[in-house]
Amino acid sequence: MEYLTAMSACEAAAAIRAKEISSLELVDACLRRIEDREPSINAWTFLDADRARAAARACDDAPASGPLHGVPVGIKDVIDTVDMPTSYGSVIHAGHRPPRDAACVTLIQRAGGIVLGKTVTTEFAMYRPSKTANPHHIAHTPGGSSSGSAAAVADRHVPIALGTQTSGSLIRPAAYCGVIGYKPSFGTFAIEGLKTLAASLDTLGMVSRSLDDVLLMFGVLTGTQATAMAKPGCDAKKLKLGLWQPPFASAPAPDADGLHLATLRLAGAGIELAPVSMPASFSSLNDVHASLMAYEVARNHLYEYEPSRRTSMSPLTTAVIEQGWKVSFDSYVGYREATRNARIAFEQVMLDFDAILVPAAPGEAPGIASTGDPIFNRMWSLLGVPALTLPVAKGPTGLPLGVQLIGRYDHDLHLLDVARAVEPLIGG
């Protein structure tokens, strides 16, 4: 059954459509893989094998209804599902049943996809480590907050899973787990039915093992023929690619540096990256992000921070809320202005590039005591630009290293084209 769980969503959908495999076989293979691996990986917070099999049978009995017909998908547990508990990574909401599915869940089901279950999120998609382990080494974090989605896809429990990013919650775990993570431009996919963390930043995205799957899910989640606009097959040598090593963090050792290794491989393929000159003011964007996010997090977690409930939250989460209440309105307005100005400035920077390569995460995944540092993710979330991580290699500990590609705001399909051109050259 190994070939079934190794399939991409596109491959599986095509095979089901051609009746080479059944949805039930695929779902069964995924469930058996999970049964085998879940005791050590803990990627899921809710699974209902019987219902998933019933949905698969229904797909097998019906004509193919959409691009995901019969394909299982994982849904991060900050996303509402009407028929599965949705607890946002918190005991405060244990067993909570939302009144409706989130828009993205309905779009996936309308495309024929099968919601296999809910994947683990850190507490309210913030920094408290979850129970999930990194499939490459279970003593290491899978990253957060889309911990379960990244681990489940990396460990072949499902071909694709939804996640969210407010600071670094898609790119970091995907890089740590050696899979593709994609955070689109802010506002690309409807976030209706997602637990609000910080409305200025919250972005729905995905984790997969195939860029074709990212494109497939892009069409599903926009509910459009957007993917028809993609222009695959662009020539990597003709692309204007930039390189930016953020000055606010030292690079890891060369053999643990995904950006460095990607750059070497591209150079080996005859592709030089142009250095990117960023505005000096960008050095403060991570701090702007943290304060702006905390201000909004505080207001969006009034319910959870009520005295009777706050003791059920981790100190990492209450610290963000308390930081947020200390941000004055004046400061918040200032952070919003800094963000607008930075977005305009970055738009100018990107006129010279098809994409720029930056670090995805600080080296390999650390131990399970933290979810790692979003230091290389915050500013891109603040800028709202599309970000995508590709696996590059394994580091000295045998854990994956990724590289992050940043595109121009709302030029997501071009960034996906660039990623497809670059991936075979840097691929890990």
Added chain:
Amino acid sequence: MEYLTAMSACEAAAAIRAKEISSLELVDACLRRIEDREPSINAWTFLDADRARAAARACDDAPASGPLHGVPVGIKDVIDTVDMPTSYGSVIHAGHRPPRDAACVTLIQRAGGIVLGKTVTTEFAMYRPSKTANPHHIAHTPGGSSSGSAAAVADRHVPIALGTQTSGSLIRPAAYCGVIGYKPSFGTFAIEGLKTLAASLDTLGMVSRSLDDVLLMFGVLTGTQATAMAKPGCDAKKLKLGLWQPPFASAPAPDADGLHLATLRLAGAGIELAPVSMPASFSSLNDVHASLMAYEVARNHLYEYEPSRRTSMSPLTTAVIEQGWKVSFDSYVGYREATRNARIAFEQVMLDFDAILVPAAPGEAPGIASTGDPIFNRMWSLLGVPALTLPVAKGPTGLPLGVQLIGRYDHDLHLLDVARAVEPLIGG
């Protein structure tokens, strides 16, 4: 009891704090006013007199806990309340009980405010007329979608009520009902717990009869000491005020033209308005707004548009959803780009002005067959800038006329200062 229902929220809070009146007296007066008037006005979709009285008694028995201590507030029924049904103006959600209060409801309660009940919204805060009548003439619309909030405040059921605006849902009904409507800069107040209409545009705001109350509620809804930053008492003669008559609509007859009448009164006080030169591209912003909103509305109402439910929606609502599904992703991205560019261009325009005066609505409120035209509101919602309407006069039919003040993005407190300087000169 007339003096009680005529009080502003600030006056009522001060009188309660000074023990000149009790919260119970105030709430009782409001409930009796509603009992008297509601059969013809229909501003409320849910009221629980016993619970409101119990909350008032609890306030009276406790030390003053916050700036709204003991003051009743109306909450538009697109805003979640855990202990009152929240049906978003639709039979599809009749009797729905959300799992938690919206952030704004919790902030009001923490400030000591009493949620008196839920005010009528049009269906999903869009265009289908609600049951609510204009208190100035019940054969006329109160406007929409914050119909109940505008009518309830105008008719002295409550001193202040929350509303929302995505196209013109605060400014238009407030102008039609002769009260103050305030739509802050996009993103100013947390919208957690509000039914999503179009996430790029949805804005929480309020209706009141006093600018002091707007400032009071601004502090409550940000959860900050923001109002300490307001600088009341600025000299209207020293302000740079602009005048813009949108070229895309003809002005109403002079005696039905709130902008014209406000301009005359300001001229009488020695204040001339400078003509505002807008970019030519702004003539398309209303269309950009309508298409961008429809695209998002379609994705946020998948649940309601399921075949089994859509027959319970009005044709006005399904038409927006169907329009939204016809917008291509390419077009949507284009509308987003046009919006970003217009926001940057308008920021330049506003460097020359403290505020600009524009129409709030096309003349007096029309009959109850529609909620009126948001033609003078859409572009400001798209630009995300703060907008405030002040009552000016009554028109030929005896219905109120307002004028709209537009401020610079995120300079909301300055716009409130400007409004306080201008109000006594134009006040109707």
